[in-house]
Amino acid sequence: MQVKPVILSMMFFLILPLLTGCWSKVEVNDVAIVTAVGLDKTDKGKIQLSLELAVPRLLGVTNQSGGEKLEAKAGWILSAEGETILEAYRYIQQKVQRKIVFYHSKVIVIGEKLARSGVLPVLDFFERYKQSQIKSHILFAKGKAVDILEYNPVFEKLSSEIMREEAKSKKNVSVRLLQFMDMLVSPGNTPMAARVQLIPAQTDKNSGESDPGISKISSLSVRGAAVFHKDQLIGWLNETETRGAMWLKNRMKDAVTTAEVPVEKGGGRISAQVHTASTKYHTLAGTKGITITVDPYAEVSIFENTSKLDMSSPKDLEYVRTLVTEDVKARIELVCREAQLGYKKDILGFGHIIYRQHPKQWNKSYAKEWEKLFPEVPINITPHITITQVGLTNKSIELE
Amino acid sequence: MGPTLSGNFEADLAFFRESFDRSSDIVFKELLVCDGYRGIIIFIDGLVDVSLVDMHIITPLLHGRSQLELKLNEQVKHHNVQAILQKSIVSACQSKLESEMHTIVSAITNGDTILILESSSEALIFDMKGREARAVEEAASEPTIRGPREGFTEKLRTNTSLLRTRLKTNKLKMEPLTIGDVSNTDIVIVYLDGVAKTELIDEVRTRLGRIKIDAILESGYIEELIEDNTYSPFPQVLSTERPDRVAAALLEGKVSLLIDNTPFALVLPITFLGLMQSPEDYYQRYMISTATRWLRYWLAFIALTFPSLYIAVTTFHQEMVPTNLLLSIASSREAVPFPAIIEALLMEITFEGLREAGIRMPRPVGQAVSIVGALVIGQAAVQAGIVSAILVIIVSFTGIASFIFPSYSLGIAARLLRFPLMFLAGTLGLYGILLGLLVICIHLLRLRSFGVPYLSPVAPLSLNNLKDTLFRVPWRNLIHRRRGIGE
Known part of the structure; x- marks a missing residue:
């Protein structure tokens, strides 16, 4: 009687392939893999969806002939307009023979125009569609998103690759879609996301952030931050301001601060690397109003010392510590001033901290008039810096 | 009980001659023992060491005459010639008396030497086997680096x-x-x-x-x-x-x-895990042996599932592969005209064919097969765009992994089961692989070897015996293992 199950299972295995017909089977060379999504708003108010599709033929081993041309790019940019993302996506699908799949899209770039008119309507698609990755990096382009996608990278073969690498590095306020939406909906909070832009590769004449002109050889860079009021983009923070914001957002991971030593102390500069940093908040919300105290804690090590200060002397070291503390304080103050005096809006999410520390008062009194209150709220910044290492030498070399 | 020796020499001789007629390798050697006693020696040439028979039976019988006569005078009357021969004359160490025809015949076929004397109802059986045999050589199917080189022979x-x-x-x-x-x-x-x-x-x-x-x-x-x-x-x-x-x-x-x-x-x-152990595990240092065992378990899994995982992931679960890996898989598959399942089956069957051919081939031709195999699999197939380069790596890694089984017969099982898993992967994806592995697991759990659960000591769990399966603890801690299996 032992034969029966064996025969049954053999039949099962034999018939199985015939029964299914592999209906959900998709071969890798039948799909077009989206690596980045760009979203813009057209002049007519429609959504312009741009997709960067990876072209496997131009990637990997089979393509050995390339090399001479810097423009060798393995991505193909397709765009279409539509009332909704899905509609635009359908138009694009009509242009491509292969099935467009989103599950490897790790970057969402949103153009400035769309962002200024509010991002909420376009987020739903990425939240709802099963192929989209909720952990995609969300970036905001100064200009049009499609221009960013069309950038021809030098090292990588896909522009999405650069954006992903840059967004993953700890140097900027990279935000994933999930975090972005979380910031958007939590009380008192406002989202902040990294800015992506094209900058000239060489720092020749009038270099700087604000140069909007895209030179022939430019570099794609994720730097600075986009700041929001509700879901609308209201402005940009430059790099220095972003640093300060990162201290406040408790996202400071890898940073260098440079403190200038006054001339009476011998002049020179001291650069310190931040190893670990965390920021704590103490808020008072009473009848007299709100006070916010920011306590950034950081451990730094001295990396470069061009001053005459001796790192082996406790007195000098303590002096350096105060210098670094001042520097950190200045950085944070800068961005707070920008928010309170420049934008006059809580772009940094202080409201959320108050909500978390005093939820009842927030709901009762502050939530509604926070916009009016915020510019007046006193913000004290008291950095706590510890110098843990001074490098391999104490005093810099000097000439007799 | 069959017929016994009659005592009638002629009749008995005729019986044996008839039993072994048309057999060129049977030897009937007649002698005259003590002038008057006729005797016959029967054996099969090739199974018996003829020089031994010569030296220890024939020579004493012919030349030990004086001593024999001495004793015969006393005891012949008692019809005890055989015993005297056995005890005093013939210098073979293994001999016995037998009277049953059937047993004597089978003793002859077994390679023993028979001596029958006139007017005796018992035959003397000597063990003087001297078959041609292979020398003790290294075990060809289970080589070790450290350990005895002796292997069993056919004898x-x-x-x-x-x-x-x-x-x-x-x-x-x-x-x-x-x-x-x-x-x-x-x-x-x-x-x-x-x-x-x-x-x-x-x-x-x-x-x-x-x-x-x-x-x-x-x-x-x-x-x-x-x-x-x-x-x-x-x-x-x-x-x-x-x-x-x-x-x-x-x-x-x-x-x-x-x-x-x-x-x-x-x-x-x-047990299953016993089959995954090599004797060398106990000869090498225990840390190395433990690491080797883990490597073996891991590669055994690879040998069973790697091609099917490739099929499942490339046809159903592209989202599971890291983007860059997927892109490089996609780029190498770009020119391939077959679906992944066909591609993988093609290569796996080619590989198994090469392996089988390599075993059956006459030695001198074997070289040619491996060269052709390396060229066909390694290069030509990829360049012709029939299979992707990634699949070649997968198939060859699976091939290496399937050689890791210390027991050849277990390795064959893994090789065989790989194919249904590939079909399942091609139709149902990872879900199918999981189903297949479940079926295998259930089967293994049901399996018993002489009452011992096949998966012991893992299922049923016996922590003490795990010391010598997942790990190979030092001998000092292993001594108590002698209590035996299946406890």
Whole structure:
């Protein structure tokens, strides 16, 4: 009687392939893999969806002939307009023979125009569609998103690759879609996301952030931050301001601060690397109003010392510590001033901290008039810096 | 009870001549013992060492005449010539008296030498076997770096001696047995008295006793006839060429079967994890052995599932692969005209074919096969765009992994099961692979080898025995393992 199950299972295995017909089977060379999504708003108010599709033929081993041309790019940019993302996506699908799949899209770039008119309507698609990755990096382009996608990278073969690498590095306020939406909906909070832009590769004449002109050889860079009021983009923070914001957002991971030593102390500069940093908040919300105290804690090590200060002397070291503390304080103050005096809006999410520390008062009194209150709220910044290492030498070399 | 020797020399001789007619290798050598006693020596040429027969039977009978006459005078009347010959004249160490025709005939076919004297109703049987045999060589199918180089041979007696030299104790029992109506193959049940459980030995005896077959040409016959579940790709009896492996198994309370004419001994019962161990695990340092075991388990999994995982992931679950890896898979698959399942099957079948051809090929041609194989698989197929470069890597890695099984028969099982898994992967994706693995798991759990659960000591769990399966703890901590299997 032992034969029966064996025969049954053999039949099962034999018939199985015939029964299914592999209906959900998709071969890798039948799909077009989206690596980045760009979203813009057209002049007519429609959504312009741009997709960067990876072209496997131009990637990997089979393509050995390339090399001479810097423009060798393995991505193909397709765009279409539509009332909704899905509609635009359908138009694009009509242009491509292969099935467009989103599950490897790790970057969402949103153009400035769309962002200024509010991002909420376009987020739903990425939240709802099963192929989209909720952990995609969300970036905001100064200009049009499609221009960013069309950038021809030098090292990588896909522009999405650069954006992903840059967004993953700890140097900027990279935000994933999930975090972005979380910031958007939590009380008192406002989202902040990294800015992506094209900058000239060489720092020749009038270099700087604000140069909007895209030179022939430019570099794609994720730097600075986009700041929001509700879901609308209201402005940009430059790099220095972003640093300060990162201290406040408790996202400071890898940073260098440079403190200038006054001339009476011998002049020179001291650069310190931040190893670990965390920021704590103490808020008072009473009848007299709100006070916010920011306590950034950081451990730094001295990396470069061009001053005459001796790192082996406790007195000098303590002096350096105060210098670094001042520097950190200045950085944070800068961005707070920008928010309170420049934008006059809580772009940094202080409201959320108050909500978390005093939820009842927030709901009762502050939530509604926070916009009016915020510019007046006193913000004290008291950095706590510890110098843990001074490098391999104490005093810099000097000439007799 | 068959007919016995009649005592009538002529009639008896005629009987034997008739029994062995049309046999060119039978030798009837007539002699005159003591001028008057006719005698005949019967043996099969080739099975008997003729020089021994010459020196120890014929020479004493012909030249020890004076001594013989002396004794004969006293005792001939008592019809005891045979006994005198046996005790005083012939200098063979193994001899016995036998009168039954049937036994004598089978003794002849077995390679013994027979001496029959006139007017005697008993024949003398001498053991002077001298078959041509292969020397003791290294076990070809289970090589080790460190460890004894001796392997079993086709000669049963040599094999028993190889075991005796390893376990020099009277507790080592070797029960003889003959199976096969035509082949009359000698089989020896080997075990350590007091270590192996008596129920196990009884079970082995009964199962062997149940065998009804005309011939046993290899231990594979016995293996299939005594195993618990014939409808399983997994071996439930270990077959090995290594005497040290058998000795180790005997020490664990297992039973071994040595079969004449094959260098493969059987060891039972056996567990899955026992089959995954190599004798060398115990000769190398324990850390290295433990690491090697883990490597073996890991590669065994690879050998079973790697091609099917590739199929499943590339046809159903592209989202699971890291983007860059997917893109490079996609770029190498770009020119391939087949779906992944066909592509993988093509390569796997080619590989299995090459392997089988490599075994069956006459040695001198083997070289050509491997060159063609390397070219076909390695280069031409990829360049022609029939298969992708990634798949070649997968197939060759799977190939390497499938050589890692210390037991060849277990390796074949993994090779075989790979194919249904590939079909499942091609139709149902990872879900199918999981279903397939579940079926295999359930089957393994149901499997028993002589009453011992196949997956022990993992299921049922025995933490103490895990010391010697997932790990190989140092010998100091392993001494108590001797309590035996299946506890």
